[in-house]
Amino acid sequence: MISVENIRKQFGGFAALGGVDLQIAKGEFVALLGPSGSGKTTLLRVIAGLEFQDSGVVRFDGEDVSDRPVAERGVGFVFQHYALFRHMKVADNVSFGLSVRKRGERPSARERRERADELLRLVHLEGLGDRYPAQLSGGQRQRVALARALAIQPQLLLLDEPFGALDAKVRKDLRRWLRELHSQMGLTSIFVTHDQEEALELADRVVVLNKGAIEQIGTPEQVYTQPATPFVASFVGENTVLPGGVHVRPHDLEITTDGGHAVVVDNVFRKGGVWRIEGMLQGTDTLVELDLDAAQAAPETGSTIHVRPIRASNFTG
Amino acid sequence: MNRNPVSESRFARAALITIALLFLALFILLPLFAVFSEALKEGFDDFAEAVSTPDALAAIRLTLIVAAISVPLNMVFGVAASWAITKFDFRGKGFLITLIDLPFSVSPVVSGLIFVLLFGANGYLGPWLAEHDVRIIFAVPGIVLATVFITFPFVARELIPLMMEQGKEDEEAAISLGASGWQTFWHVTLPNIRWALLYGVLLCNARAMGEFGAVSVVSGHIRGITNTMPLHVEILYNEYDFVGAFAVASLLAGLALVTLVIKTVLEWRFNLHHAGARH
Numbered sequence: 001m002i003s004v005e006n007i008r009k010q011f012g013g014f015a016a017l018g019g020v021d022l023q024i025a026k027g028e029f030v031a032l033l034g035p036s037g038s039g040k041t042t043l044l045r046v047i048a049g050l051e052f053q054d055s056g057v058v059r060f061d062g063e064d065v066s067d068r069p070v071a072e073r074g075v076g077f078v079f080q081h082y083a084l085f086r087h088m089k090v091a092d093n094v095s096f097g098l099s100v101r102k103r104g105e106r107p108s109a110r111e112r113r114e115r116a117d118e119l120l121r122l123v124h125l126e127g128l129g130d131r132y133p134a135q136l137s138g139g140q141r142q143r144v145a146l147a148r149a150l151a152i153q154p155q156l157l158l159l160d161e162p163f164g165a166l167d168a169k170v171r172k173d174l175r176r177w178l179r180e181l182h183s184q185m186g187l188t189s190i191f192v193t194h195d196q197e198e199a200l201e202l203a204d205r206v207v208v209l210n211k212g213a214i215e216q217i218g219t220p221e222q223v224y225t226q227p228a229t230p231f232v233a234s235f236v237g238e239n240t241v242l243p244g245g246v247h248v249r250p251h252d253l254e255i256t257t258d259g260g261h262a263v264v265v266d267n268v269f270r271k272g273g274v275w276r277i278e279g280m281l282q283g284t285d286t287l288v289e290l291d292l293d294a295a296q297a298a299p300e301t302g303s304t305i306h307v308r309p310i311r312a313s314n315f316t317g
Numbered sequence: 318m319n320r321n322p323v324s325e326s327r328f329a330r331a332a333l334i335t336i337a338l339l340f341l342a343l344f345i346l347l348p349l350f351a352v353f354s355e356a357l358k359e360g361f362d363d364f365a366e367a368v369s370t371p372d373a374l375a376a377i378r379l380t381l382i383v384a385a386i387s388v389p390l391n392m393v394f395g396v397a398a399s400w401a402i403t404k405f406d407f408r409g410k411g412f413l414i415t416l417i418d419l420p421f422s423v424s425p426v427v428s429g430l431i432f433v434l435l436f437g438a439n440g441y442l443g444p445w446l447a448e449h450d451v452r453i454i455f456a457v458p459g460i461v462l463a464t465v466f467i468t469f470p471f472v473a474r475e476l477i478p479l480m481m482e483q484g485k486e487d488e489e490a491a492i493s494l495g496a497s498g499w500q501t502f503w504h505v506t507l508p509n510i511r512w513a514l515l516y517g518v519l520l521c522n523a524r525a526m527g528e529f530g531a532v533s534v535v536s537g538h539i540r541g542i543t544n545t546m547p548l549h550v551e552i553l554y555n556e557y558d559f560v561g562a563f564a565v566a567s568l569l570a571g572l573a574l575v576t577l578v579i580k581t582v583l584e585w586r587f588n589l590h591h592a593g594a595r596h
């Protein structure tokens with residue numbers, strides 16, 4: 001189990017983390033979600049031992065590892081830009097963690113190669129061991145980086161924006177595959193992302209960070225349907241703020257014939273199985289987004305409709 | 318012909334190219350040609366004789382010794398300084414970067430004088446050195462010191478921008494996989510910077526062998542003992558031994574040409590390597 005207690009970290013005058021507490025159970029898949037500057041990457045790096053906190057404690061299975069450098073924490077770290085060693089073949093990249101071991105503990109060159117091939121098979125890159133990183137696609141490089149991190153048999157896998165530099169299609173495939181790998185290998189994994197969709201799709205639990213503090217910790221379902229703060233409501237999922245601090249999702253608004261909020265429609269388009277209607281709350285410059293079943297007739301652009309929330313989060317009371 | 322929006326008219330282009338070529342011919346090719354033609358004016362035998370007099374050989378030997386000491390020193394310093402500047406955050410980093418550039422902005426004569434002021438007979442450390450019978454100024458150690466000072470920016474200046482661009486993710490990846498600092502440097506950092514390092518060393522070497530001003534101040538011009546090749550050229554020239562002066566000068570010019578060729582090859586390899594590593 002990973003336990004982070006009251007972690008603070010300053011960079012110059014900027015408080016990257018202002019007293020963060022977090023517990024992660026064995027086998028969990030946790031997302032650290034937040035905008036840039038929220039402290040999510042710093043938190044990941046503090047857990048890894050690539051960055052050291054100013055105060056607070058990091059424990060692995062109850063043991064204080066705060067002063068241990070990254071090499072002694074037994075973590076696999078996957079970097080945002082892969083950080084593959086460009087002058088080494090893929091197989092040498094993967095077995096790097098084995099070849100830098102002390103003389104007595106270092107497997108022979110043949111064993112290292114076998115281990116590398118085994119890991120490359122695991123990440124579906126069989127037969128690419130003799131290529132150089134520059135000869136691989138972005139998605140392939142990401143998987144090499146993962147294989148390399150797994151080679152040292154880490155108890156904890158940490159991923160910094162693992163899909164950030166990939167295009168949408170590859171990203172989707174890799175996500176599903178990473179999820180499978182995580183459960184198949186019985187890993188405990190923490191990944192950083194600014195993409196709420198990614199966090200909701202992959203993680204068992206989502207930790208939403210903002211300005212160096214945790215706004216909410218919960219299952220994707222909880223974070224989406226019961227946002228704890230206005231920040232979570234607006235950062236996770238699409239969201240309209242109606243007068244009185246009422247936060248409502250596009251699919252939680254319905255068109256009414258009696259009362260409700262008047263909205264002037266200025267754009268209607270198809271979004272999958274629904275019409276997405278965008279308009280301005282009458283007399284204000286508040287953008288309202290609402291989804292309407294595509295089986296129904298879409299309102300005309302320029303017309304005025306009346307809407308009412310079915311379900312909403314209210315942050316004034 | 319390809320037209321692109323920023324291209325000049327055909328006439329302007331021709332004019333620019335002609336000016337550039339004329340300039341190069343006048344200031345680079347002509348002098349270079351003059352050096353070699355003067356050196357070989359009296360035939361190859363005289364040339365060979367001129368570069369193999371005892372004094373000339375001593376100058377060549379001294380130049381090689383000075384380069385052999387100062388280039389490795391600056392290679393180590395350059396790598397260490399670049400590593401410190403690009404991989405760590407510390408106070409006074411900007412100041413260190415400025416200091417590294419100092420030899421480029423100071424006149425070489427002043428650089429030489431600094432050492433005379435420090436180690437000369439009337440300098441700060443002069444009396445103490447005289448007492449202990451250590452000769453620095455007007456001796457080989459002074460020449461080495463001045464050369465080290467003049468050439469120390471070359472390696473660091475090549476490495477710092479490259480290492481800044483590469484960031485520290487590779488090194489972090491290596492240590493996260495259990496590599497020690499030394500293993501990380503040897504297996505990850507050094508291969509990443511090898512072409513730029515070679516390039517810097519090459520420029521450093523060319524300057525170390527060719528430096529005149531600073532070395533001239535500290536050398537004392539003792540024939541056969543403290544004369545490097547550039548100083549020897551000057552002495553021969555002042556004695557109206559033109560064939561001898563140009564013969565030794567042509568060796569230096571030859572060194573410059575070789576350096577240029579290797580530099581071009583390195584640039585080509587370096588860019589190729591660099592391009593392949595981009596995503």
